[in-house]
Amino acid sequence: xxxxxxxxxxxxxxxxxxxxxxxxxxxxxxxxxxxxxxxxxxxxxxxxxxxxxxxxxxxxxxxxxxxxxxxxxxxxxxxxxxxxxxxxxxxxxxxxxxxxxxxxxxxxxxxxxxxxxxxxxxxxxxxxxxxxxxxxxxxxxxxxxxxxxxxxxxxxxxxxxxxxxxxxxxxxxxxxxxxxxxxxxxxxxxxxxxxxxxxxxxxxxxxxxxxxxxxxxxxxxxxxxxxxxxxxxxxxxxxxxxxxxxxxxxxxxxxxxxxxxxxxxxxxxxxxxxxxxxxxxxxxxxxxxxxxxxxxxxxxxxxxxxxxxxxxxxxxxxxxxxxxxxxxxxxxx
Amino acid sequence: xxxxxxxxxxxxxxxxxxxxxxxxxxxxxxxxxxxxxxxxxxxxxxxxxxxxxxxxxxxxxxxxxxxxxxxxxxxxxxxxxxxxxxxxxxxxxxxxxxxxxxxxxxxxxxxxxxxxxxxxxxxxxxxxxxxxxxxxxxxxxxxxxxxxxxxxxxxxxxxxxxxxxxxxxxxxxxxxxxxxxxxxxxxxxxxxxxxxxxxxxxxxxxxxxxxxxxxxxxxxxxxxxxxxxxxxxxxxxxxxxxxxxxxxxxxxxxxxxxxxxxxxxxxxxxxxxxxxxxxxxxxxxxxxxxxxxxxxxxxxxxxxxxxxxxxxxxxxxxxxxxxxxxxxxxxxxxxxxxxxxxxxxxxxxxxxxxxxxxxxxxxxxxxxxxxxxxxxxxxxxxxxxxxxxxxxxxxxxxxxxxxxxxxxxxxxxxxxxxxxxxxxxxxxxxxxxxxxxxxxxx
Numbered sequence: 001x002x003x004x005x006x007x008x009x010x011x012x013x014x015x016x017x018x019x020x021x022x023x024x025x026x027x028x029x030x031x032x033x034x035x036x037x038x039x040x041x042x043x044x045x046x047x048x049x050x051x052x053x054x055x056x057x058x059x060x061x062x063x064x065x066x067x068x069x070x071x072x073x074x075x076x077x078x079x080x081x082x083x084x085x086x087x088x089x090x091x092x093x094x095x096x097x098x099x100x101x102x103x104x105x106x107x108x109x110x111x112x113x114x115x116x117x118x119x120x121x122x123x124x125x126x127x128x129x130x131x132x133x134x135x136x137x138x139x140x141x142x143x144x145x146x147x148x149x150x151x152x153x154x155x156x157x158x159x160x161x162x163x164x165x166x167x168x169x170x171x172x173x174x175x176x177x178x179x180x181x182x183x184x185x186x187x188x189x190x191x192x193x194x195x196x197x198x199x200x201x202x203x204x205x206x207x208x209x210x211x212x213x214x215x216x217x218x219x220x221x222x223x224x225x226x227x228x229x230x231x232x233x234x235x236x237x238x239x240x241x242x243x244x245x246x247x248x249x250x251x252x253x254x255x256x257x258x259x260x261x262x263x264x265x266x267x268x269x270x271x272x273x274x275x276x277x278x279x280x281x282x283x284x285x286x287x288x289x290x291x292x293x294x295x296x297x298x299x300x301x302x303x304x305x306x307x308x309x310x311x312x313x314x315x316x317x318x319x320x321x322x323x324x325x326x327x328x329x330x331x332x333x
Numbered sequence: 334x335x336x337x338x339x340x341x342x343x344x345x346x347x348x349x350x351x352x353x354x355x356x357x358x359x360x361x362x363x364x365x366x367x368x369x370x371x372x373x374x375x376x377x378x379x380x381x382x383x384x385x386x387x388x389x390x391x392x393x394x395x396x397x398x399x400x401x402x403x404x405x406x407x408x409x410x411x412x413x414x415x416x417x418x419x420x421x422x423x424x425x426x427x428x429x430x431x432x433x434x435x436x437x438x439x440x441x442x443x444x445x446x447x448x449x450x451x452x453x454x455x456x457x458x459x460x461x462x463x464x465x466x467x468x469x470x471x472x473x474x475x476x477x478x479x480x481x482x483x484x485x486x487x488x489x490x491x492x493x494x495x496x497x498x499x500x501x502x503x504x505x506x507x508x509x510x511x512x513x514x515x516x517x518x519x520x521x522x523x524x525x526x527x528x529x530x531x532x533x534x535x536x537x538x539x540x541x542x543x544x545x546x547x548x549x550x551x552x553x554x555x556x557x558x559x560x561x562x563x564x565x566x567x568x569x570x571x572x573x574x575x576x577x578x579x580x581x582x583x584x585x586x587x588x589x590x591x592x593x594x595x596x597x598x599x600x601x602x603x604x605x606x607x608x609x610x611x612x613x614x615x616x617x618x619x620x621x622x623x624x625x626x627x628x629x630x631x632x633x634x635x636x637x638x639x640x641x642x643x644x645x646x647x648x649x650x651x652x653x654x655x656x657x658x659x660x661x662x663x664x665x666x667x668x669x670x671x672x673x674x675x676x677x678x679x680x681x682x683x684x685x686x687x688x689x690x691x692x693x694x695x696x697x698x699x700x701x702x703x704x705x706x707x708x709x710x711x712x713x714x715x716x717x718x719x720x721x722x723x724x725x726x727x728x729x730x731x732x733x734x735x736x737x738x739x740x741x742x743x744x745x746x747x748x749x750x751x752x753x754x755x756x757x758x759x760x761x762x763x764x765x766x767x768x769x770x771x772x773x774x775x
Contacts, residue, residue, distance in 0.1 A: 004672075005657070005659060005660055005670070005673070006658050006659045006693040007423065007659075007672045008670050008695070008758070009755070009757070009761055010661075010665070010667050010668055010669065010670070010742075010744055010758075011665060011666045011744035011747050012659065012661055012665040012666075012670065012692070013344060013500070013665045013666065013692075013748065014695060014696070014747060014748050014753060015342065015749055015750075017706070017750070019699060019702060019752055021751070022704070022751050114700075115700065116700055117699075117700035117701050117702045117703060118700065214709075263702040263703050263704040263705070264703050266703075267705075268703050268704065268705025268708050268718065269705070269708060269716075270708075317708070317714040317715075318714060319587055319714060319739065320584060320586070320587070320713045320714045320715075321574070321584035321585055321586030321587060321589065322586050323586070
């Protein structure tokens with residue numbers, strides 16, 4: 001007598017892609033930016049990142065434990081959130097604030113809405129917005145590159161302006177406008193993971209090569225920011241803005257490759273991704289040029305996160321082989 | 334630029350173990366079983382009685398309607414029973430059981446025709462119908478129906494589907510290497526039927542030797558232009574709509590049939606069967622089956638008589654190396670998992686795969702990340718993620734709005750999913766439920 005045979009629907013094989021592998025790829029892609037951040041801001045950048053990752057993983061684990069749900073720590077998504085959260089904070093951030101940010105990201109934004117795949121906003125960015133609203137000063141205490149930052153009393157450091165604040169001429173923002181090369185390698189002030197364009201590009205290209213992300217969102221986002229700032233961000237009227245500076249300064253690079261490409265909170269249709277990228281770009285430009293805040297990347301992504309389900313709904317691919325005339329007829333019927 | 338379609342996946346083709354194995358003919362089983370449903374459409378109707386003597390190649394069941402196909406004995410012997418037997422799909426269906434006398438007496442009335450060009454299209458369609466030819470790639474749609482488009486149809490492409498995009502399967506590949514004249518011969522008959530000077534063969538670029546062999550044979554045709562088209566190796570390149578799109582650039586729209594865009598597609602083995610039927614008068618009696626998987630001792634390509642027990646195929650070819658946990662008829666992407674080896678090979682049996690326990694169960698499903706991979710790979714431009722959601726919720730309105738019936742069930746979505754969700758499996762179940770719900774509401 002045979003042993004019983006398993007009967008199931010085809011396909012009987014699946015590809016090698018797993019959630020864990022995908023998240024691991026994102027972690028790997030974030031490492032160059034972490035190295036750059038540590039080089040620019042010192043060992044405390046590494047400490048902030050470690051605290052953020054550990055706190056995120058711990059909250060993820062605790063949630064599963066308390067609610068008796070299957071363990072989800074193994075999918076590594078909490079590590080990605082932890083890294084991105086740290087990358088969006090200044091190096092001077094008090095460590096207890098990092099833990100609160102991690103709690104907000106993992107518990108409030110992610111788990112309250114059902115966990116991985118169900119959150120409607122990017123957890124790291126939502127936590128950053130929450131921290132910025134709660135402790136605006138601590139979240140905007142920037143230091144110049146290679147400043148030695150005390151471990152505990154970080155409020156005492158000598159502050160410096162971020163490149164975007166310096167460019168915009170924000171009140172109280174002292175500091176020279178850095179050159180393109182410093183911006184490119186990240187030798188400027190700002191959040192831990194956002195300063196080095198080079199490091200972010202290495203990670204972004206890795207993700208595209210591994211087919212974890214598609215180029216549509218980063219490309220349309222960056223192009224829209226470049227176009228918009230060239231047109232409107234100049235000090236001498238229309239079409240005098242420094243687009244290259246605007247794209248390389250601030251969080252746009254990090255946002256475009258790592259946060260505007262988050263699977264769960266961005267569109268899955270190809271056309272939707274282009275709309276999403278352009279939308280993020282337009283909002284970023286609006287905030288940078290006419291808003292009271294020199295940065296605008298994180299809010300633009302959060303706002304576009306909210307309209308993602310709508311974008312997906314209106315951008316479903318055309319039915320295979322259906323002519324446009326036929327489609328119109330179907331819509332009318 | 335290689336020709337292809339939009340979407341699709343790249344599974345490891347796994348063809349190396351059997352690609353160089355010559356086709357070996359197997360002996361028939363002592364007891365041969367012929368289910369009356371070996372094709373899409375109405376079941377065939379038996380025309381023999383218990384106790385009758387039948388020749389090999391003699392018709393034993395008549396087509397049960399226009400969309401149906403007749404069935405022939407593949408051995409000589411006595412009709413032992415006409416009763417319900419298990420079909421590979423797990424259902425018990427009416428079957429004719431024949432006891433093989435071992436003599437292989439061929440039905441004396443089988444007549445070939447050397448010069449088919451003297452025959453009209455209708456005569457040829459009738460020969461193909463009487464030979465019980467169905468789509469031997471696995472779809473088993475009756476070929477005579479496919480070859481009888483309405484009179485307004487303007488067919489300008491006849492295409493041999495030689496893509497063989499299913500992993501593991503090499504039966505069409507071996508056919509093209511070992512009897513390319515017959516495959517091209519079948520194509521020539523089709524071209525004659527539709528008065529065409531041009532014919533097309535679509536082969537994936539991982540089958541270089543087949544492309545060379547077929548090109549050489551095609552070049553011998555001085556008065557005809559037979560184009561061997563190299564296609565990108567990508568699953569489901571051999572899907573009918575995908576193949577037509579790759580070769581002609583045309584798209585078979587929702588609810589359309591290939592003739593509506595001027596194309597007729599036949600599989601390699603179907604072309605060989607057409608050649609055999611027209612030139613030699615032989616009905617569908619044998620087919621090539623690729624065996625494979627980690628549980629079979631001698632993976633290979635075997636010429637198997639329709640009606641032979643699957644267990645005998647395994648036993649005659651060296652048995653199992655270990656106890657299989659899952660046996661698949663066809664390939665691993667679209668093949669059917671069977672519950673027992675005591676079922677016959679039918680006309681659509683292109684492969685027989687046996688896998689051990691570690692391959693029998695898929696990984697656990699986790700939440701959809703909304704990554705959109707299924708959307709990119711779907712060759713039919715569907716949203717498998719949303720269909721999956723609607724199917725689990727039995728949301729029939731949503732299923733219809735998402736065009737569930739456009740799904741060709743290729744399984745690219747489930748293959749590509751990082752969360753290991755079973756979109757296509759849900760879609761298949763939902764299609765049946767939707768049909769039932771629609772019938773209830775009538």
